[in-house]
Amino acid sequence: GAGVSQSPSNKVTEKGKDVELRCDPISGHTALYWYRQSLGQGLEFLIYFQGNSAPDKSGLPSDRFSAERTGGSVSTLTIQRTQQEDSAVYLCASSYTSGRASNIQYFGAGTRLSVL
């Protein structure tokens, strides 16, 4: 079946503009995660959605970052007033949270954000 889909694959924006990144998880996966990865660095956790529970926002680096997950499926990560240090690859992952395959996260190809 289809994997995790992210759009756009690349985004170039000017400092100070707002951007929206989209993630469409694997059908049936109840958990959705956003990570950020700067060049040559490890994964930085941003936010985690689990079903209808309140999201775990503990990884968001500032109040310029927010995310929504509508209808328990598609998620949008919004970065307001982008800064050059926001330039990174933004990765989305989804997983089951019960059963044999629980906890295994499947990643999308990411959105490469460049802030000029």
Place this chain on the structure above:
Amino acid sequence: RKEVEQDPGPFNVPEGATVAFNCTYSNSASQSFFWYRQDCRKEPKLLMSVYSSGNEDGRFTAQLNRASQYISLLIRDSKLSDSATYLCVVSGGSQGNLIFGKGTKLSVKP
């Protein structure tokens, strides 16, 4: 102590070599353990789950030592295509239920 620690490498090995990666984790309550692989400029992909009894998948063997909170990955008969960064992943963290190590970079040379 970091939640998941790995030697960043790089490990530079010739084709055919055997190479071992180690990982330690801090949360003794962790229940799920994985190795992921990330190729350059690509997303991470699951390589294998790690079970208490140890498990093998072809040239890859994973071991878990709960008492020492230690996970290992052994790659035998290395191929050029094994060149990648290997991420140790542990459950039970406070953030998003999986904690990713920063990865160990492997480069297999002809």
